[in-house]
Amino acid sequence: MTDAAELRRRTHELLAAHPPAGTERLEFLRARFDAGLAWVHFPEGLGGLGVPRSLQAVVDAELAAAGAPDNDPRRIGIGLGMAAPTILQYGTEEQKRRFLRPLWTGEEVWCQLFSEPGAGSDLAALGTRAVREGEDWVVNGQKVWTSSAHLARWAILIARTDPDVPKHRGITYFLCDMTDPGVEVRPLRQITGEAEFNEVFLTDVRIPDSRRLGEVGDGWRVAQTTLNNERVAIGGMRLPREGGMIGPVSRTWRERPELRTHDLHQRLLRLWVEAEVARLTGERLRQQLVAGQPGPEGAGMKLAFARLNQEISGLEVELRGEEGLLYDDWTMRRPELVDFTGRDAGYRYLRSKGNSIEGGTSEVLLNIVAERVLGLPAEPRTDKDVAWKDLAR
Numbered sequence: 478m479t480d481a482a483e484l485r486r487r488t489h490e491l492l493a494a495h496p497p498a499g500t501e502r503l504e505f506l507r508a509r510f511d512a513g514l515a516w517v518h519f520p521e522g523l524g525g526l527g528v529p530r531s532l533q534a535v536v537d538a539e540l541a542a543a544g545a546p547d548n549d550p551r552r553i554g555i556g557l558g559m560a561a562p563t564i565l566q567y568g569t570e571e572q573k574r575r576f577l578r579p580l581w582t583g584e585e586v587w588c589q590l591f592s593e594p595g596a597g598s599d600l601a602a603l604g605t606r607a608v609r610e611g612e613d614w615v616v617n618g619q620k621v622w623t624s625s626a627h628l629a630r631w632a633i634l635i636a637r638t639d640p641d642v643p644k645h646r647g648i649t650y651f652l653c654d655m656t657d658p659g660v661e662v663r664p665l666r667q668i669t670g671e672a673e674f675n676e677v678f679l680t681d682v683r684i685p686d687s688r689r690l691g692e693v694g695d696g697w698r699v700a701q702t703t704l705n706n707e708r709v710a711i712g713g714m715r716l717p718r719e720g721g722m723i724g725p726v727s728r729t730w731r732e733r734p735e736l737r738t739h740d741l742h743q744r745l746l747r748l749w750v751e752a753e754v755a756r757l758t759g760e761r762l763r764q765q766l767v768a769g770q771p772g773p774e775g776a777g778m779k780l781a782f783a784r785l786n787q788e789i790s791g792l793e794v795e796l797r798g799e800e801g802l803l804y805d806d807w808t809m810r811r812p813e814l815v816d817f818t819g820r821d822a823g824y825r826y827l828r829s830k831g832n833s834i835e836g837g838t839s840e841v842l843l844n845i846v847a848e849r850v851l852g853l854p855a856e857p858r859t860d861k862d863v864a865w866k867d868l869a870r
């Protein structure tokens with residue numbers, strides 16, 4: 478049986494065989510994956526040991542204490558948080574063995590080709606077409622708001638394979654090689670001045686059928702695994718107390734008494750308590766995850782995360798007064814990650830605006846909570862039984 482003591486023993490064995498001080502980072506990460514200590518709840522041979530997810534903390538604590546390198550999870554969030562659980566659930570053995578190791582070590586960055594100019598909240602309306610030709614699928618269309626596409630080697634992609642059936646039924650899920658001919662990535666500049674995301678044009682891109690994930694026409698169901706995991710990945714990351722947006726503003730409050738007012742004090746206290754409640758709720762959600770895939774509850778966490786980030790960063794700008802309006806750099810950078818705590822207050826204020834849009838807008842998440850958590854009547858849907866090709870666009 479693999480319990481906490483056994484995991485500690487295995488971790489020490491890894492550290493003895495690959496002392497972090499004398500081992501190249503990638504070599505260490507690969508060895509960690511092969512020892513089943515990458516994500517312990519994954520199956521043996523795929524970076525895990527098939528033990529409860531909660532035991533990961535035991536391994537992480539031992540490795541951190543030994544100064545071992547990590548896989549920089551913020552840089553590869555889409556791979557870890559969204560592509561990996563979907564490949565694990567729907568992938569063939571060959572796909573799991575090919576993709577999961579370099580995904581986890583960060584050797585291969587992933588992006589998500591879901592949203593389109595005419596399909597965001599109503600994602601199932603998407604129009605990118607994939608047509609079967611021999612052993613390949615030929616893909617044509619345009620995706621948009623694709624975070625990290627400029628860094629990515631691989632993408633999770635959903636495309637329409639059957640326009641003659643209702644929109645949810647004619648979609649298929651693929652793994653797309655971003656270096657293939659016909660994939661063109663163009664930067665999109667955001668309110669922060671940076672271009673974290675992109676437009677992606679797909680012109681006659683040939684994807685072999687062996688890179689289809691799940692059955693033909695079953696892509697909507699496969700995508701639910703990705704989307705449910707996305708909400709948890711965005712809103713439910715593990716944080717220490719004051720680890721999120723509330724950290725910098727609390728520090729400013731403590732260090733700059735001259736900025737304090739009674740009114741701002743009341744607001745800070747309220748937001749501090751709400752941030753702590755959200756953090757602990759995230760902890761509970763992660764414990765639920767130990768028992769399986771995330772459900773619609775992740776929508777609630779992501780809702781709270783977006784609202785709090787916007788309110789807290791707004792309070793911080795107000796607290797700092799004129800200085801809060803300063804912005805560090807308007808050059809169009811192509812950042813590798815979204816860093817909420819390492820940047821200045823102006824960046825946090827501007828970047829958090831996207832939090833209520835990315836990974837499902839707050840309005841749409843409220844619908845999910847209403848229907849699937851509270852059991853309230855569903856929104857009327859008039860297009861459920863209409864073939865996609867006959868929908869008004």
Ligand SMILES: Cc1cc2nc3c(=O)[nH]c(=O)nc-3n(C[C@H](O)[C@H](O)[C@H](O)COP(=O)(O)OP(=O)(O)OC[C@H]3O[C@@H](n4cnc5c(N)ncnc54)[C@H](O)[C@@H]3O)c2cc1C
Pocket residue numbers: 588589590591592593594595596597598599621622623624625674831832834835836837838839840841844
């Ligand atoms: C920072 C950032 C990163 C992103 N990264 C990615 C990525 O990597 N890959 C990817 O595929 N996509 C990505 N997206 C896209 C994101 O998923 C979409 O923007 C989002 O789903 C909303 O779609 P939309 O922009 O088309 O807006 P729309 O769907 O057109 O929505 C417009 C407005 O209408 C409201 N609305 C729509 N439908 C309803 C409804 N039924 N009930 C009530 N209100 C409704 C919305 O809440 C919103 O206010 C990213 C977005 C952002 C901001």
